[in-house]
Amino acid sequence: MSAGAQRWYRPRELAEALAIKASRGADVQPIAGGTDLMVAWRLSTAPMPALLDLGAIGELRGICEDPDRVVIGATTPCSTLAADARIQRGWPMLAQSAALTGSVAIQNRATLGGNVMNASPAADNPPVLLAYGARLHLASASGRRVVDYSGFHTGYRQTIARPDELVVAIELPRPAEATTVWYRKVGTRRAQAISKVALAACLQWQGSRVIRARFGFASLGPVPALAGALAHRVEGCDPGRLDAGALAQAIDEDFRPIDDVRSTGAYRRQVAINLVRGALGLA
Amino acid sequence: MSTDITLRLTLNGQPVECVVDPTRRVLDLLREDLGLTGSKEGCGEGECGACAVLLDGAMVNSCLLLAGQLQDAALRTIEGLPTDDPLFEAFARAGATQCGICTPGMVVAARALLDREPAPSRERIREALAGNLCRCTGYVRILDAVEAAARVPSGRAS
Ligand SMILES: Cc1cc2nc3c(=O)[nH]c(=O)nc-3n(C[C@H](O)[C@H](O)[C@H](O)COP(=O)(O)OP(=O)(O)OC[C@H]3O[C@@H](n4cnc5c(N)ncnc54)[C@H](O)[C@@H]3O)c2cc1C
Ligand code: FES
Ligand code: FES
Numbered sequence: 001m002s003a004g005a006q007r008w009y010r011p012r013e014l015a016e017a018l019a020i021k022a023s024r025g026a027d028v029q030p031i032a033g034g035t036d037l038m039v040a041w042r043l044s045t046a047p048m049p050a051l052l053d054l055g056a057i058g059e060l061r062g063i064c065e066d067p068d069r070v071v072i073g074a075t076t077p078c079s080t081l082a083a084d085a086r087i088q089r090g091w092p093m094l095a096q097s098a099a100l101t102g103s104v105a106i107q108n109r110a111t112l113g114g115n116v117m118n119a120s121p122a123a124d125n126p127p128v129l130l131a132y133g134a135r136l137h138l139a140s141a142s143g144r145r146v147v148d149y150s151g152f153h154t155g156y157r158q159t160i161a162r163p164d165e166l167v168v169a170i171e172l173p174r175p176a177e178a179t180t181v182w183y184r185k186v187g188t189r190r191a192q193a194i195s196k197v198a199l200a201a202c203l204q205w206q207g208s209r210v211i212r213a214r215f216g217f218a219s220l221g222p223v224p225a226l227a228g229a230l231a232h233r234v235e236g237c238d239p240g241r242l243d244a245g246a247l248a249q250a251i252d253e254d255f256r257p258i259d260d261v262r263s264t265g266a267y268r269r270q271v272a273i274n275l276v277r278g279a280l281g282l283a
Numbered sequence: 284m285s286t287d288i289t290l291r292l293t294l295n296g297q298p299v300e301c302v303v304d305p306t307r308r309v310l311d312l313l314r315e316d317l318g319l320t321g322s323k324e325g326c327g328e329g330e331c332g333a334c335a336v337l338l339d340g341a342m343v344n345s346c347l348l349l350a351g352q353l354q355d356a357a358l359r360t361i362e363g364l365p366t367d368d369p370l371f372e373a374f375a376r377a378g379a380t381q382c383g384i385c386t387p388g389m390v391v392a393a394r395a396l397l398d399r400e401p402a403p404s405r406e407r408i409r410e411a412l413a414g415n416l417c418r419c420t421g422y423v424r425i426l427d428a429v430e431a432a433a434r435v436p437s438g439r440a441s
Contacts, residue, residue, distance in 0.1 A: 007286055008305040008351050031349070038308075038347040039328050048306055055352050079341065103414020104392070106329055108341040109348075 010053040014060060014139065017166060020052055022141035026163035028052045032075045033109035035102070036118040060113075060168060063087065068174055071137075074113025074167040078125075082107065091172050093128040093183040093200050100124050100185050113167040116149075119157045119223070122262075124185060124198060126153075126224035129170065130216030131181070131200035137169040138162075146171070153223035176212070179204045182279040185218075186271050196263040197271040201279035208238045215279070219262075220255040220272060229253035230276065239280035247280075248273050292353045295363030305351025310334045312350045313360060321361035321387045325416065332415030335388040336360050342395035344414075361387035364394060369435035370428070377428035381419035389415050393429045402433055 009028070011017045020028055029049040031037055041048055054060055060075040065086045072081070081087050081098035088095045101110050101124050115125045116136065126149075134149040138161055149170075152159050161167065175181065185198040197219050204212035213234045215227040233250040234242065248269075257268035277283040288305045291298070294317070303312060310327075313319040313336075325333035327346045334345040337359040364370070370390045373379070380386045389412060396403055396411040403411070408429045417425060 008288065010305075010351055010354060031352075033347075034349060034352065035329060035347055038349075042327060051306065051349075051351075053305075053349075053351055056354065102329070103332065104395070104411055105332060105335055105342045105344045105414045108338075108343050 005050065007050045008053070009051065010056050012056045012058070014057050014166075014168065015141075017052060017054065017057060018139060018141040018164075021164045021166060024050065030054055030117075030166060032111040032114040033077065035106055035110045036114060036120075054113075054166070060166075065090070070172050070174075072112055072170045072172070074169055075111045076113075077108055078102075078110045078112065078115075079104065079107040081112065090174060091128075091132060093131065093181050093202075094125065094172070096183050097124045097128045097185070097198075097200070112170055116152070116170065117159065117161065117167055119153055119159055121156065121221060121223055122198075122219045123224065124218065127198050127200040127216035127218045128183060129172070130224060130226050131183075131202040131214045132172045132175065133202070133214060135171045135173075136167055137171060138165045139168045140164045140166070144168070150226050153225070156222040175202060176204050178206065179212075184275055184278065186275070197257075197268050197275065199272070199275040199279060201276075203234075203279070208240065210234050210237060210239060210280075215276065217255065217272065220257045220268060225254070227251065227254040227276075234280070239282060242280070242282075244273070244277070247276055251276065288351060288354075290350055290354060292355065293357040295359055303350045305349060307350040309336070309345040309348040309350055309353060309358075313345060319360050319362050323384050323387060325384060325388075330414075330416065331385070332388040332392060332412075333385055335391040335415065337363075337391060337395055340395070340398065342392055361391055364390065368394065369432040370394060370397075373428040373432035373435070374425075377424045377431060379420060379424040379428035385415060385417040385419075389417070389425055393432065396429070397433055403429075405430065 009020050030052045032054045054075050061073040063084055064071045078098035078101040082095050101107055115123050129149050135146050136149050136152055138145050154160055180203050182201045186196050200216040202214045203210050213231040215230050217227055218224050230250040251272050257265040259265050287302045290303050291300050310324055313322050322345055323333040325331035329344045329347045335342050336345045339357050370393050392412050392415050408426055
């Protein structure tokens, strides 16, 4: 970074923000609610980077629904999502996870885009976004692209977003007919506890059979992820006829949960199995 | 070296203009630059709520907020609540304060709730205050105080 370069930007237009990103790339850090960044800076001795405050860009905030989908601006705070009647009706798991993203004061600042870009494996909204089959709208000065969220996180705290890109919106398709959803976060206490394991499940049924399944997990691996082997095992089956061993085996194919300060791998594995049984109506 | 900005906001109902480092924490701006020491620093990390303020009517933690993010906003601190807010009387009567560090944040959180829901259930009060920690009272008296304030007719203490 050159001496005397600007340290604080607060544009009103997205185009201006993208132009700043195009010229300075990773030298300029976007800040939305700041709830992750402020804590990270407090714990760090490195100087604060130059900042691009997204808070004045109206285009990045708000909820837009049509018959096929909802498109949520990246800087929409969790409290807005939790209270929104369209989200509660059409995508109830997102209203639930947003209402669990920290205390009220945190939810009022914490944005959905920040939750995704902070890329913590324990974040609360990513499992829900995965289960609903979310797509992210990324923008740079050279154009926009829409990517499947399921391929967004590539490794611990790493994403496919380029340094010149911003997340502008998160799109959720409307769930198909005969779909049921199920979400649980298992933590130590309800308010602002980091999850030990969380599961969001979207199941499409035909009679007693599941014909399409998506299980989004948090805290079972280095990234929030879909349980592909588990979905494959469940699809086409009547869950009542699945034996517990087969479910556990599929989960083991998908994840190798680790021991850390919050829990042990063995505990997480057992909780994951119990959650899947709950989602399938077997618990 | 950071370049200062001219910050314009409405603070406790009054228009305020000041030249500040945009990356200064709002908690420091309030306490050190503007002499509003009612907001307290407990944890400095968003966990305790002692620094809670109302930003455009919504409760937020001022320790997680940067001065530059206040541009054109309306900020209300504990000093900006009317002195006859029934919460003050109710906290005193219920014995909801001991050391007092958490009290401004508790009152701000309770005000944010009552402005939205004038007659909340005990469970809703508990949820709304879940981000405010108190090491002294054991919380029961705080919940009692908020319930009592909610019962005061037309928002005035008796
Ligand atoms: C006390 C406390 C409790 C918490 N509890 C929870 C919890 O229960 N569950 C949970 O999931 N999280 C929790 N969090 C973490 C945090 O609040 C969330 O991750 C929040 O959603 C982050 O959003 P933000 O807007 O505040 O992000 P910021 O801190 O502003 O940004 C986070 C990261 O995303 C980048 N970024 C933000 N927006 C964009 C964008 N549009 N495009 C590109 N990059 C962007 C930033 O550069 C930064 O790297 C908690 C935090 C605190 C302090
Ligand atoms: S000092 Fe701000 S939340 Fe604790
Ligand atoms: S009265 Fe001491 S922290 Fe609450």
